[in-house]
Amino acid sequence: MPDFISQKAADNLGISLAILLGLLACRWAAELWTSRGTDAVAARQRRFTIRAVTNALIAVSLLGVWLSEIQNLVFSLAAVMVALVIATKELLMCVAGALLRLGGHLFKVGDRIEINGLHGEVIDHGLFSTTIMETPRASLGHAGTGRRMTLPNSLFLACPVRVEAQPRQFAPHRFTLTLEHAVPVAHALSRLEAGAEAALAEDMDRATRFHRLAVAKTGVDIAGPGFEVTLATSELGKLQFHVMLYCLAQDARALEQEITLGFLADLENLAVPDAEPARPKLSESWDALARKLRDPRSSAA
Numbered sequence: 001m002p003d004f005i006s007q008k009a010a011d012n013l014g015i016s017l018a019i020l021l022g023l024l025a026c027r028w029a030a031e032l033w034t035s036r037g038t039d040a041v042a043a044r045q046r047r048f049t050i051r052a053v054t055n056a057l058i059a060v061s062l063l064g065v066w067l068s069e070i071q072n073l074v075f076s077l078a079a080v081m082v083a084l085v086i087a088t089k090e091l092l093m094c095v096a097g098a099l100l101r102l103g104g105h106l107f108k109v110g111d112r113i114e115i116n117g118l119h120g121e122v123i124d125h126g127l128f129s130t131t132i133m134e135t136p137r138a139s140l141g142h143a144g145t146g147r148r149m150t151l152p153n154s155l156f157l158a159c160p161v162r163v164e165a166q167p168r169q170f171a172p173h174r175f176t177l178t179l180e181h182a183v184p185v186a187h188a189l190s191r192l193e194a195g196a197e198a199a200l201a202e203d204m205d206r207a208t209r210f211h212r213l214a215v216a217k218t219g220v221d222i223a224g225p226g227f228e229v230t231l232a233t234s235e236l237g238k239l240q241f242h243v244m245l246y247c248l249a250q251d252a253r254a255l256e257q258e259i260t261l262g263f264l265a266d267l268e269n270l271a272v273p274d275a276e277p278a279r280p281k282l283s284e285s286w287d288a289l290a291r292k293l294r295d296p297r298s299s300a301a
Helices: 007-034 040-087 089-104 185-200 204-218 249-270 286-294 296-300
Strands: 112-115 118-125 129-134 148-152 161-164 170-179 227-233 239-248
Touching: 007 040, 040 089, 089 148, 118 148, 170 204, 170 249, 185 227, 185 239, 185 249, 204 239, 239 249
Parallel strands: none
Antiparallel strands: 112 118, 112 161, 118 129, 129 148, 170 239, 227 239
């Protein structure tokens, strides 16, 4: 007996061969006995019934003999499949992320996205990864940093993907001004609104048309056009002005700087310098003071 065949397998092979030969002999004998003295049609029907019953008995018998071996084989295959799934988990998640991007129309090449705190413009995407050209946050400008990043597509399953506005598109831009010292609130609010209105006056017509088209396309209300200034306080009680500008994404940082500088310049003009504390005047010279120290009696007089 070969070494690669176990004793139990050899016994099962012998039993299976015996069952097979025995049932085939029984089928042959039954067909021979039932075909005597009958017409051809009835004999053919009986042979068909005998063969079907014999095949069923063979299958059940062999299954009973090899049941334990089949169970071991199934368990081995299950263990192999589990190990394979664990080993290729990341690859499967990347493929699932690519299917999500394709089926959900998340973004396309040329879009600017933010995912897991990373900002960049999509320059390529594939089945397992997506390549972006890194860009800073919108408040720091829109010029790229020159660095490429390759992201696994599995991130699309774990992190939200935000598609940012293109540089030549209008979008809401928000920033906050926090003041340390008290100022005339009404006057400061009016000056800030005037500065925002002046900064947006040049592109107001284009912004209004773009806003109308964007609302019609998405079907949701979008902040804009124009500006919005609201008053609030911080957790420490500091005065805050929350500003919203509907402007070109590429001009957002410059407009923010322009409005902030103009507003702070107006506040400096309103500030009143604190009165300097009165300094005591010296009624005596240093020589007189030295004489008093040398002659305490003249000081007492």
